[in-house]
Amino acid sequence: MKIAVLPGDGIGTEIVAEAIRVLDALDLSFEMESALVGGAAYEAHGHPLPESTLKLAKEADAVLFGAVGDWKYDKLDRPLRPEQAILGLRKNLGLFANFRPAICYEQLVGASSLKPELISGLDILIIRELTGDIYFGQPRGRRTAVDGHFPGAEEAFDTMRYSRPEVERIARVAFEAARKRNKRVTSVDKANVLETFQFWKDVVTEVHKDYPDIELDHMYVDNAAMQLVKAPKKFDVIVTGNMFGDILSDEAAMLTGSIGMLPSASLNSSNQGLYEPSHGSAPDIAGKGVANPLATILSAAMMLRFSLNQAEAADRIESAVKHVLASGLRTGDIWSEGTKRVGTREMGDAVVAAITKKTITG
Ligand code: IPM
Ligand code: MG
Numbered sequence: 001m002k003i004a005v006l007p008g009d010g011i012g013t014e015i016v017a018e019a020i021r022v023l024d025a026l027d028l029s030f031e032m033e034s035a036l037v038g039g040a041a042y043e044a045h046g047h048p049l050p051e052s053t054l055k056l057a058k059e060a061d062a063v064l065f066g067a068v069g070d071w072k073y074d075k076l077d078r079p080l081r082p083e084q085a086i087l088g089l090r091k092n093l094g095l096f097a098n099f100r101p102a103i104c105y106e107q108l109v110g111a112s113s114l115k116p117e118l119i120s121g122l123d124i125l126i127i128r129e130l131t132g133d134i135y136f137g138q139p140r141g142r143r144t145a146v147d148g149h150f151p152g153a154e155e156a157f158d159t160m161r162y163s164r165p166e167v168e169r170i171a172r173v174a175f176e177a178a179r180k181r182n183k184r185v186t187s188v189d190k191a192n193v194l195e196t197f198q199f200w201k202d203v204v205t206e207v208h209k210d211y212p213d214i215e216l217d218h219m220y221v222d223n224a225a226m227q228l229v230k231a232p233k234k235f236d237v238i239v240t241g242n243m244f245g246d247i248l249s250d251e252a253a254m255l256t257g258s259i260g261m262l263p264s265a266s267l268n269s270s271n272q273g274l275y276e277p278s279h280g281s282a283p284d285i286a287g288k289g290v291a292n293p294l295a296t297i298l299s300a301a302m303m304l305r306f307s308l309n310q311a312e313a314a315d316r317i318e319s320a321v322k323h324v325l326a327s328g329l330r331t332g333d334i335w336s337e338g339t340k341r342v343g344t345r346e347m348g349d350a351v352v353a354a355i356t357k358k359t360i361t362g
Contacts, residue, residue: 001030001308004060006037006053009082010281011291011344012066018293018348019064019300022320025352026313033060037089038068038082038281048085057089062307063274064300065089067281086276090130095266095274096166097173098128098245099302102232102252102262107325111257111334114229119255124235125177126252128245129170130266133196134160135242160196162241167203169269174239175211181236184215188224188240188248200241221248228252253278260292260333263299265306273307275299289343292331294321297351320354 003023007016023030035041035053042048048068057063068082078084089095104112104122112119137159171187178185187204189197201218208216219227221244227234228248232255240248253259262278277295285291298321305314329350330339342350 002060003030003032004056004063005032005034007066008038008068009040009070010283010286014344015291015293015296016066019296021348022297022351025355037085039070039073048082049088062303065274065276069281070283094268096131097267098130099265100126100249102256104256108258108334110336125237126249127174127239129241132162132166133242134158137161162196167200168207171204171207174237175214178214178237184236186238187218188221188244190221258334260295262295263302265302271307275303290332291344292333293344293348320351323354324350
């Protein structure tokens, strides 16, 4: 089992370090190799996704990814910005299916900005298509570029597009996932305005014929954004395109009050996957040892389950995380009155201790 470890920027290095300690505590034999990605790779090699990093990722069974990005790179030409690294990995590895669960941990109900009754027991799964849509549409650019810079240009454009095979395969992923859950899929589109999403809706409807046991409904993205805060528990699996999925998954994550808790998986058709927390690089708190490592630790659990065929080890990590929450330890982002505030390292320590069944101190 070969894991490529790409910590990236900001809090990426701190949180990935804790996930690795947790993986080590499982006593399985992994081959892990690290490489630079994002701004860190740009600094060292002049490119956010160097050839060597891409090669390592391609050859691995799974990629454990931290986060990329920092405001200080905002002035770089787009192809050199840290975010291009994650987009390049998705495209080059064909990671088209992005799983973003939004689960409300019972102990953290109070961390949500919604009323507890709206989110208690919440367990929804957003499946975002990841390698098409306006993110990768051609043509894209500006009508009148001025020395490669935006000011002075008269117009800019990005093209939204989806092909039939792209929509079909993500629809199948969603129906299969729903089969293992509550058998309901909501396909989110903007078919009332956009041709791309009328097409999306039609193709999803066709694929649905192969899944008569699954209930399918269609919802416009603006309504979906509203329903997510009005009655989020009505959803089971949401399937949508790259752009809408980007936005709705952040919204869904925050319903749980703690984006610091949510893992994600991006899979290709051979179950090779990239696993990363749903949150970003948080440069404002980087290096302070206060970031919540649990989303990354839970991403490592998803990696064990989906790409490395180690479901039992994944269960052990997930139970350890629940145990640590029940014991009252909290990083700043999920802290509330009556719980004990800990840093990144202490949180990692506690998960490791729970896995190795040593007494948790603190
Ligand atoms: C995400 C992020 C990325 C995206 C960025 C960093 C390119 O927001 O994974 O949701 O837009 O997909
Ligand atoms: Mg996003």
